[in-house]
Each structure stands twice: as structure tokens, then as C-alpha cells.
Amino acid sequence: MRKLSCLIILIVVFGLIISGCFFHVVPPTGKDESIDIVNDIASYKTNLIAGQHTIAGSVTVSNDGENLFVTYKTSDGWLMNATHLYVDTVEPTISAPGKFPHK
Incomplete structure (x- = not known):
């Protein structure tokens, strides 16, 4: 199970690194988005990276036992214009985040 949770986190971070972020201060909308996926991993938090080295x-x-929740939280005025997420027990056969099934 630990390998699965690490794989999911690495794939999420990889997708965010490739898609990038841009800097612009806007008021928060308060909208959260979740995708219903059953999995039994513990909560895990990691840095959101913009470009190659900037923590954004x-x-x-x-999860809550029925749903897997991926929460992106920007800081210091960073704003995301898109996210690309891949969730599976194996690495993706494609490496382009724009082709990932969850956007």
C-alpha cells in the first residue's frame, strides 16, 4: 500500500511540474473539486512545484474510505490555470500530463 500511495503522489507532482503554474493574485472562489475513486491510503502532503524548482x-x-481527495493549495500569490492528474496502480504509458484522464 505504501508503494501505491508514493506512486500516486509522484504522478500528481510530476503532472503539476510539467503543467506549471503562473503568478497572478486573484480572490479565491471557494470551489473544491473531487473525483470519486475508492482506495485505502493514508493522508499525504507534499510541495506543489512550479516549473522545476519553485515551491508554489x-x-x-x-480519502474517507470511499473517495480519494486530491487538494491543491497555492501560496504566495500563485494561481493554477490547469491541473492534470493520473491515478492508477501502475505508471502511465504516456508522459504528457495534458493526456492524463483527470483535468
Whole structure:
């Protein structure tokens, strides 16, 4: 199970690194989006990376026993214009985040 949770986190971070972020201060909308996926991993938090080295916030992955929640939280004025997420027990056969099934 630990390998699966690490794989999911690495894939999420990889997708965010490739898609990138841009800097612009806007008011929050308060909208959260979740995708119903059954999995039994513990909560895990890691840095949200913009470009190659800039920390732009955090990514938290958790579940409630029925749903898998991926929460992106930007900081210091960073704004995301898109996210690309891949969730599976194996690495994707494609490496382009724009081709991932969850956007």
C-alpha cells in the first residue's frame, strides 16, 4: 500500500511540474473539486512545484474510505490555470500530463 500511495503522489507532482503554474493574485472562489475513486491510503502532503524548482503551494492526498481527495493549495500569490492528474496502480504509458484522464 505504501508503494501505491508514493506512486500516486509522484504522478500528481510530476503532472503539476510539467503543467506549471503562473503568478497572478486573484480572490479565491471557494470551489473544491473531487473525483470519486475508492482506495485505502493514508493522508499525504507534499510541495506543489512550479516549473522545476519553485515551491508554489502544497498537494494533499487523502480519502474517507470511499473517495480519494486530491487538494491543491497555492501560496504566495500563485494561481493554477490547469491541473492534470493520473491515478492508477501502475505508471502511465504516456508522459504528457495534458493526456492524463483527470483535468
